[in-house]
Amino acid sequence: MTATVEEAEVIPGVYDIPTEQYHGDPIPGGSLSSTGARTLVKAPAKFRYDLDHPEPYKKVFDFGTAAHKLVLGDGPELVLVDAARWDTKEIKARIVKIREAGNIPLKKPDLQRVQDMATVLSEDPEAADLLHPDSGIAEQSLFWRTGNVWCRSRIDWLREDGIVDYKTARSAHPDAIEKAVAEHGYHVQDDWYRRGAAALGVLPRDTPFHFIFQEKEPPYLVTVARLDLWRHIGHQVSEQALFLYDHCRTTGQWPGYTTDVAYISPPAWLDRQYA
Template identity: 35%
Template sequence: MSTTSAPPAISGWGFVDLDAEHYHADPAPRPSMSSGLLATIVTGTIAEAKESHPRLTPSDQPEKDNKQFDIGTVAHTLVLGKGREIDVIDADAWTTKAAKDARAASKAQGRTPVLAKHHEQAEAMRVALFEQLAGIKGEEDTFTPEAGVAEQAGFWQEQTPAGKMWGRALYDWRATGRLVIRDYKTYNGQLGADPDGFIKGIMGTGKDVQDPWYSRGMAAIIGAETGETIPWDAVDFKFIVQDPNPPYLVAVVALNDRVWSGERCQWAIDRWSAAAKANLWRGFVPAVHYVDPPAYAKAQWEARMLAQWEGEQQMQSLGLPALELKEPDAYRAEPVA
């Protein structure tokens, strides 16, 4: 594990330069909400969200070794031009003692170790990304330092039913002088950067709430600076999605129904604030849960009964040995109208 100093305390609203490690430690005046925490509430429970909060449930678990995570992290640093310093390790894998020692030494210094072949892959991704963005109207200057600011954290307060609560977001890139946010994602789904596949993936994990949450933060911070009331959906938020496999295809993806994701985000905010007010970090409601079978399971069972019955009827019509089965309707508790 790397050794770090305590995160600098954040005293007020605004955008600040803050490295990812200190941001994820949550340096807000009080434990704050983040998009990851809200996504956990959307798809899981308050108890799981509390467990993942760095200040409410501190954890010293080491980072897991993961090839795709390494490549994605390094590509992120190369694309945005900010992040931990990178140490390229000249080894084929992390299996040798020399490679393991080099990796441990790099992490101890707060740096990012990466195998040479994975660094080459991340660099190829960076080149492909900017080549493709140059051909997409409106995205020609995305992630460039001339047009915006990369890797800046934002802190603000949300008005909730339980009072004001702190919120935070780590913006990959925001345009200078414009309400524009771009979030870089490397996505290794079955169809790579395919927009439909990506959206289905983030909907399943609740990470679609990143759009309304990050947009709320930007609207609140800039509104406080200018004295304006800025609606969150006035912010132009888009995901820049890249397949980490050759030819490193890129897709610019936006939620078509931002309102729905905004509703999910608000629901999660209210759930978190209620839990904080009551100091009740509940998992499932402590009662018996009566759950209906999924519609697809019922449809499959109906089809199975019908197929079995029709098959035996066909055998009988051909004069072959057949089972005397009741019609599927005979098994219904109530007659079909």
């Protein structure tokens, strides 16, 4: 099912490659990811800027990556740095070495927290079944072509009967998930991953896609979710992103939000209030 790092060139397929290689985009000339598609439809200029100015490393990403490591069993090693202060010369040097080795340094409370999260998730019947070690494989990178556009995605947990994506969140309440889908474009991710799996013949287009949301604070509540009508919107956004990516690369033009004058109307509730 998967290929090695050495084979990961420009052949469509599913690859078992390091996270850094995936995010570095090994496709000559570039490829479009779900994250890129979501930015592109907002404003091609923002997508172009992000492409030319890669986001620097942020320590805030450590916690989510650590949780993924314990839940999915794949990723960088978690290294305990049990020191009261991390601002001493000795500890700073130690942390630099840990990061240079590709691993994640964690304070004792943070390490305990992600361990507790993994324990709670393992006790949730639905989530535990979806992520059972024998049910799939973690962190698989998909590369495929759609017309003139190379596309890519990295699936958290690829099963023979579906896709699973694990997300840490401030709230796993269904109402909060609905807002998160709208804010972060998870419906586009849903569609994009299905496209890739179908294009490569790995899974059918209507394959089940489960999101597992887990709160980052005790008691680390878990909600397993699937999108319904959102999927139709995600499909349209993906189509728009593919068109824009191809058009902008062909013309060399990456416009902002609009090329015309924007006429701004009041929201419906305000219009009703003063009508």
